[in-house]
Amino acid sequence: MDFSGLKLVLGTKNEAKVKAVRLATGIDPVCVSVPSGISDQPLSEEETIKGAINRAKAALEQTETGGIGLGLEGGLTYDSTHTQQWYLISVCAAWDGQRVFLGKGLAFPIPNEAVERIQREGVELRTVIDEWSGTTGSNQKGGAYGLLTEGKIQRAEVFRDAVIAALVPFVSPFYRYRVGGGD
Numbered sequence: 001m002d003f004s005g006l007k008l009v010l011g012t013k014n015e016a017k018v019k020a021v022r023l024a025t026g027i028d029p030v031c032v033s034v035p036s037g038i039s040d041q042p043l044s045e046e047e048t049i050k051g052a053i054n055r056a057k058a059a060l061e062q063t064e065t066g067g068i069g070l071g072l073e074g075g076l077t078y079d080s081t082h083t084q085q086w087y088l089i090s091v092c093a094a095w096d097g098q099r100v101f102l103g104k105g106l107a108f109p110i111p112n113e114a115v116e117r118i119q120r121e122g123v124e125l126r127t128v129i130d131e132w133s134g135t136t137g138s139n140q141k142g143g144a145y146g147l148l149t150e151g152k153i154q155r156a157e158v159f160r161d162a163v164i165a166a167l168v169p170f171v172s173p174f175y176r177y178r179v180g181g182g183d
């Protein structure tokens with residue numbers, strides 16, 4: 001898959017997210033700080049998606065040369081149906097000014113105790129993960145994935161797959177087909 005012709009504007013300077021875009025595309029994105037327009041700690045898939053799209057749109061707005069805006073957002077979602085368990089999700093939105101696509105990275109179980117603390121104390125996941133791993137800035141490094149898998153999965157890798165998924169429709173010929181024929 002060749003992404004080399006794309007101009008990418010990423011709505012954050014977070015190191016794990018910048019690395020994810022590099023791993024996904026081989027491109028160094030232009031990075032701009034933008035607001036996500038949602039709470040600092042999203043607690044549903046819907047809110048996480050909204051944050052990713054807001055970031056992608058705000059990022060593209062900040063550039064005069066056009067291209068594709070990328071918004072990467074991490075969030076938590078509760079499965080009340082099957083497992084009664086909180087999951088961390090990592091979503092990428094890609095927006096070219098006309099179309100938006102989402103890539104949803106791996107959903108990973110997060111100890112419910114962590115989310116209970118987040119809700120009780122009003123802290124963010126980063127704070128809990130920093131504490132548990134005895135480090136700072138975990139959200140710029142391996143993240144919760146890195147801590148819980150003892151390094152087997154890194155935050156940048158999860159976002160890498162989400163970035164690829166969100167960008168493929170802009171470059172793959174398969175998405176040019178129309179149902180019922182046409183071009």
Ligand SMILES: O=P(O)(O)OP(=O)(O)OP(=O)(O)OC[C@H]1O[C@@H](n2cnc3c(O)ncnc32)[C@H](O)[C@@H]1O
Binds near residue numbers: 036126142143144
């Ligand atoms: O610098 P920006 O781009 O704002 O990224 P962020 O990591 O601070 O923020 P996100 O909006 O992606 O994630 C929402 C919150 O969840 C935290 N979070 C998400 N995924 C995480 C992970 O894998 N490890 C630690 N904290 C995580 C994150 O630090 C935020 O507090």
